[in-house]
Amino acid sequence: MKAVVKEKAAPGARLMDVDVPAPGPRDVLIKVKAAAICGTDIHIMEWPPFAQARIKPPMIFGHECSGEVVKVGDQVKNIAVGDLVAVETHIPDETCFMCQTGLQHICEKMAIIGVHVDGVFAEYAKIPAVCCWKLARDTNPDLGAILEPWGVAVNGILKGEVNNRTVAVFGCGPIGLMGLGSIHAWGASKIFAVEPSEMRLSMVPQFAPDAVLINPAKDNAAKVILDATGGRGVDVSIDISGNPRAIQAAFEVVRRAGRVTLVGLPSEPVTLELTANVIYKEARVFGSTGRMMWQTWYEMQNLMDSGKFDPMPVITHRMPLADFAKGIELAQSGKAGKILLYP
Ligand SMILES: [Zn+2]
Ligand SMILES: [Zn+2]
Known part of the structure; x- marks a missing residue:
C-alpha cells in the first residue's frame, strides 16, 4: 500500500510502498477514507525538538481520519467489517489509575496514533478497537476525519x-x-x-x-x-x-x-x-488535552444531531494523499482551514 513515511531523523517525509499492516487480536484494520492534516504533522515534517523527542523513524504518521473497517481481530466484539469509524488518537493502556478512574484520555502510559505508533496517512491503518468511534454508515467520511480536532475544542470548552x-x-x-x-x-x-x-x-x-x-x-x-x-x-x-x-x-x-x-x-x-x-x-x-473518552464524542454527536452546528465549512482544501507535502506546507502557512487527504 501507499503510505507517508517519516523515513529518517531529519526534515521531510516520503510516499512509499509498504506492507498492509496485520491487525492484532484487539485491533481492526481500516481502509482510510479521509485523513486530515494537523499541527502535529507539520512538526513531524519539519523536525523541531518537539518531534525529535517523540518520533522514532521510520514510521507512518497522520492521526486524524475516518475509515471503513475491513478486518477485525478475534477479540473485537463491538466493531464489525463494513462499519465506518472515526479514530480517537489516544491509545489508553486500560490498566493505570487514570484509565481505571474514567480518565483514559490522560492515561499514564498513553501512546498516540501517528506519533508513537504507525498512523493513518496510508491506504490502510491498524487501529486498536478501543480507539474506534462508530459512525452511522451514511456519514460523510470527511466529517469523520475532523471529529478528533473538533473534540479538542469541545473538551476545553466544556470544562x-x-x-x-x-x-x-x-x-x-x-x-x-x-x-x-x-x-x-x-x-x-x-x-x-x-x-x-x-x-x-x-x-x-x-x-x-x-x-x-x-x-x-x-x-x-x-x-x-x-x-x-x-x-x-x-x-x-x-x-x-x-x-x-x-x-x-x-x-x-x-x-x-x-x-x-x-x-x-x-x-x-x-x-x-x-x-x-x-x-x-x-x-x-x-x-485541557485531547478528548474525553467518550464524553467529548457524545457531546459532538449531540450537537450535530441538534442541527445547530455543522463543522464541515472548516474544510477548505481537499487533495490526494500523494500531495501531502503540498498540503502540509499550506497548513503551515496559516492560509487554510482544515486540509483533507485522500489515499
Ligand atoms: Zn491532531
Ligand atoms: Zn492508562
Missing part, C-alpha cells in the same frame, strides 16, 4: 458552562473555528474571537456570526475585550493558540471568579502575572 456567558477565544485556526461554532450553538451571550491571520479571522462569521473579531496585530485584544465588557472582563477565556502573549491576554481579560481554559501548547515556559490575574481574581484555571 465549564458557556451558555449565556461571555466568552473570549484566542486562536482561530481549525480547532478554534470549530470551537467558536460550538460556543455559538451552545448559546454564549457574547463571543470575542482573537486571531492575527486575517484569512482565519475572515472565516469566523461562518462559525460564530455575531462574534467580535479582533486582530491582535492591529489592536490590543485585552483592551478591546475589557472595554466591551464594561471593564469587568469575560466569564470564560479559552486559549487555543499556545502563543505566550495570547495566554497572558486570556488571563488579563477573564473576570473575577471567571474561568480560563488552556488548550494551545506553548513551546516554552510562559510568564504570568498570577497575583492580579489569578489569585486576587479567584480565577479557575483548567488545562
Whole structure:
C-alpha cells in the first residue's frame, strides 16, 4: 500500500510502498477514507525538538481520519467489517489509575496514533478497537476525519458552562473555528474571537456570526475585550493558540471568579502575572488535552444531531494523499482551514 513515511531523523517525509499492516487480536484494520492534516504533522515534517523527542523513524504518521473497517481481530466484539469509524488518537493502556478512574484520555502510559505508533496517512491503518468511534454508515467520511480536532475544542470548552456567558477565544485556526461554532450553538451571550491571520479571522462569521473579531496585530485584544465588557472582563477565556502573549491576554481579560481554559501548547515556559490575574481574581484555571473518552464524542454527536452546528465549512482544501507535502506546507502557512487527504 501507499503510505507517508517519516523515513529518517531529519526534515521531510516520503510516499512509499509498504506492507498492509496485520491487525492484532484487539485491533481492526481500516481502509482510510479521509485523513486530515494537523499541527502535529507539520512538526513531524519539519523536525523541531518537539518531534525529535517523540518520533522514532521510520514510521507512518497522520492521526486524524475516518475509515471503513475491513478486518477485525478475534477479540473485537463491538466493531464489525463494513462499519465506518472515526479514530480517537489516544491509545489508553486500560490498566493505570487514570484509565481505571474514567480518565483514559490522560492515561499514564498513553501512546498516540501517528506519533508513537504507525498512523493513518496510508491506504490502510491498524487501529486498536478501543480507539474506534462508530459512525452511522451514511456519514460523510470527511466529517469523520475532523471529529478528533473538533473534540479538542469541545473538551476545553466544556470544562465549564458557556451558555449565556461571555466568552473570549484566542486562536482561530481549525480547532478554534470549530470551537467558536460550538460556543455559538451552545448559546454564549457574547463571543470575542482573537486571531492575527486575517484569512482565519475572515472565516469566523461562518462559525460564530455575531462574534467580535479582533486582530491582535492591529489592536490590543485585552483592551478591546475589557472595554466591551464594561471593564469587568469575560466569564470564560479559552486559549487555543499556545502563543505566550495570547495566554497572558486570556488571563488579563477573564473576570473575577471567571474561568480560563488552556488548550494551545506553548513551546516554552510562559510568564504570568498570577497575583492580579489569578489569585486576587479567584480565577479557575483548567488545562485541557485531547478528548474525553467518550464524553467529548457524545457531546459532538449531540450537537450535530441538534442541527445547530455543522463543522464541515472548516474544510477548505481537499487533495490526494500523494500531495501531502503540498498540503502540509499550506497548513503551515496559516492560509487554510482544515486540509483533507485522500489515499
Ligand atoms: Zn491532531
Ligand atoms: Zn492508562
